[in-house]
Each structure stands twice: as C-alpha cells, then as structure tokens.
Amino acid sequence: MKRSEIDSARKRAAQMLSKAEIAITPDELANMEVIDLGLGEFDRTGLTLVVYINNDSYCAKEIVMFPGQTCPEHRHPPVSGGPGKLETFRCRWGKVWIYSEGEPTPSPKARLPQGSESCYTVFHEVELNPGEQCTIPSDTLHWFQAGPEGVIVSEFSTTSRDESDIFTDPRIERLPTIEEG
C-alpha cells in the first residue's frame, strides 16, 4: 500500500474509534496496522488493527473495518507444537457478519468481493451487533464482512502469529509491503 493510503485509513479508523468512544494513545494511532493483504483493493478487502497486547500467552486488539470491507477467508493452523490461534470476536460498534465452517446459511447477508468469489468456501453466518460475540475454534476457516456503517470488533485470542495464517486466496500476502507515495 502507498504511505498516503495508510495515513488516510488510519485517520478514518481513528474517527470511527472516536465516534465509538474508544480511546487510543497517539502511539497506537501512529502504529495502526492497515492491511490490504496484497490485493490492492483496500476499500473492498482489508482491515485496520490497533494491537493492544500480543505476548506469548494472549492477544487483544481492536479491529476497525469500513462499510462493506471484508477480511478474507483464512484459518490459523497449529504452530510450534501448539494448537492454532483461538479467537473471540466481540462487536463494539456497528455490525459484522462472520462466516465459518458449519451448516451454510441459506441467504448469507454479506456480498462476496467481486472477482474473488471462488476464494470463499464457508458460509455458516453469525451476525454480531454491539455487545454480541462469538468464538472461532483453532484451525477453522472463517471470514467476515462489515455492515453498511462499518464495524469495530474487539478480538481476544491466543498469541497472534500472522505470518502463519493460511488464506484460501493464493494471491494473498498477509504481511504488508509499503511503497512510498
């Protein structure tokens, strides 16, 4: 992503956090992770993270997603002899649809990102509104999409090891590359 796109996403995410009355420090603002997964269509596929803590035992972060943005399908496989990352998503503001393995929901509410339809294979839907949460077992395929006003989700989990994530879309690069501009 271009530096200017990252700056603009951080600014927009900060505005959403402020609207939701979620305080972050200037350092956290400056270090927000803006992620387009290498697809170059951040408005459609991407997310912005404020990582509060990530140690050898647990991780907590705030996920900010703009209206209709999708975090694409992936799973957290076992790493270094331990089980894969276990995650609890708690909606703080807005709405999110989370899809994971299980009975497919007949008419899922999210719209698949155009051109990437074949990279979405699980359709068991859970809708989260503020105060609602769900836990995704380790090594389980899942993806999620923000509702029409965007969403802020607190993620509580075991240690994040993003480089180990396995995405269904073979074009995806989880770790960011930054271009000047």
Add this chain to the structure above:
Amino acid sequence: MKRSEIDSARKRAAQMLSKAEIAITPDELANMEVIDLGLGEFDRTGLTLVVYINNDSYCAKEIVMFPGQTCPEHRHPPVSGGPGKLETFRCRWGKVWIYSEGEPTPSPKARLPQGSESCYTVFHEVELNPGEQCTIPSDTLHWFQAGPEGVIVSEFSTTSRDESDIFTDPRIERLPTIEEG
C-alpha cells in the same frame, strides 16, 4: 452480600457502561459478578465484573469500579504447573491508580481503605486514563483504586482462576457468598 445490594450494584455498573458506550447483553447484565471479598464494605472495597470469555488459554473482562472503590492487594500464584495469571489492564473510561511491586511512589494518589492499611504493602503507582494500559507480571502483588468518577477497565489475561488468588488481607474471601434480602 445481600441480593438487593448485588442488584443495585449491577444497575449502577450498567449505567456506567452505558455512559461509556460499552454494550453488554441482557445475559451479561444478569450475570455480572458483584464482589465485596467478604469484607462487607462494598462501597469502599469491591468491584463489579462482566466476564466476556474465560477459557483454558485466555480471559477478557470489563471491570467496573465506583468512585474511590478499591480492589485489594493480591497476587496470582503459579497453578497446576503453569505460571500465575498475567494481566493487562486497559483503562476505557474514568481513571484508575494501579499499585504493584517496585520503587514506591513518594506521594501515592489513592487513599488506603480505613482500617485495612496494614494489608497494603506495595506502592509503585501507575495512573491510567482512557486508552492507557499496563501489564502486571504473574505472581506479583498489586492492588488498584478507582478515581473520583469511577473507572471502567478492560482486563486481558491468561485464564482466570479466582479461587487461587492470594490476598494480603487474611480476612478476604475471593469467592462470593450470597444472602437473601
């Protein structure tokens, strides 16, 4: 504690959460843990918890404390061969002073609960305002007190095993007893 005191604390905590724009479900409201640690002076010493998740790996909760309330000094010892609970406190609303082992702060801002002064032995102060956080290592003595308007703190940690907590005050019972009334 009496059932009526618990109900009244839940109601008051729910009002604070609502003021801070933190949404909880009706089930979470009905199951809020109101804790006076057996001291019978809840206004002075106690706290109210909304436990979001507590599994074998991690725990996340919201701690609500009324103006000036104190969570008394304790530590989380090693349990079943693992290290004691590791905790990150993140202030969401209001102000909290957290005290732990280390260089004592010359003029600590909290006032010790009257009659229990001898049960407070660590005085390294960290003040947290919204968006600020700190992490307390396992098996380390700590205690904290809400500022003049109360405080809401998100706690991210390893598994909570409250029955193992060791309090400096020998009168304290961590697990609640409920009387009718």
